[in-house]
Amino acid sequence: MNCNTCSSHACVRQVPVFRSLSDEELVIIESITESHDYKKGSQVCREGEPSEALFVVKSGLIKLTKNSKEGKQHIVRFLFPGDYFGQFALLHNKNNDVTAEIIESGVVCRMHRKDFIPLLEQNAGLAFSFLMSVSEQLHLAEESAGAMHMFEVEKRLARLLVYLYTRNLNTPAVTVQALRQSVDLPSAQKEVAAMIGTTAETLSRKLNKLEALKIIAMHKRTVNILEMEALIQIAEIRD
Missing domain, CATH: 2.60.120.10 (Jelly Rolls)
Incomplete structure (x- = not known):
């Protein structure tokens, strides 16, 4: 060091x-x-x-x-x-x-x-x-x-993905207009699941659901956000 x-x-x-x-x-x-x-x-x-x-x-x-x-x-x-x-x-x-x-x-x-x-x-x-x-x-x-305690897992996951993206760019979430963005999950799925108060299995199911809806696309730990506005709506993020 x-x-x-x-x-x-x-x-x-x-x-x-x-x-x-x-x-x-x-x-x-x-x-x-x-x-x-x-x-x-x-x-x-x-x-x-x-x-x-x-x-x-x-x-x-x-x-x-x-x-x-x-x-x-x-x-x-x-x-x-x-x-x-x-x-x-x-x-x-x-x-x-x-x-x-x-x-x-x-x-x-x-x-x-x-x-x-x-x-x-x-x-x-x-x-x-x-x-x-x-x-x-x-x-x-x-x-x-x-x-x-208040939000469903899907909403907590959406908020985390939006947060990770906007935190890295220092950009307000509701002003993001790009059609495709990527974020890397900062840790293993088990730890990310713990961060939003769920299990790795549930996190995997929710990620698969978002992928099936073509809101995101997964590649290992990289999440390609295909529909940012849709993700923001799930997260219920307001300006």
């Missing part, structure tokens, strides 16, 4: 929470940011270990997992370039509540607590921006948890 501080510039400026900062403030953030290369299968942090950094995904793909009381692993969510994690444990000076595993090799930047917290205390604009971003993540987490 090699440290590469020269890439911290691009890492910081691609994160939404820092976009409203001035160039001078961004330079300060970059000065306390370091980056590391991670290989597939390695872990950035582990559940239960002390938290001392805020992590930002510069490239690659990360899976956040959490163990239940019964010892079963639950997928919390997948992180894409521009996402960050570790903020809750960092702010409360608690242990990590998730394990971050590298699914696709990439670069992760980190800002240590001893450097980042003083910046929040000294910069009201940064503190407010960070607070709003954390609030948005909480809202999305609550919305996702509600969807697990």
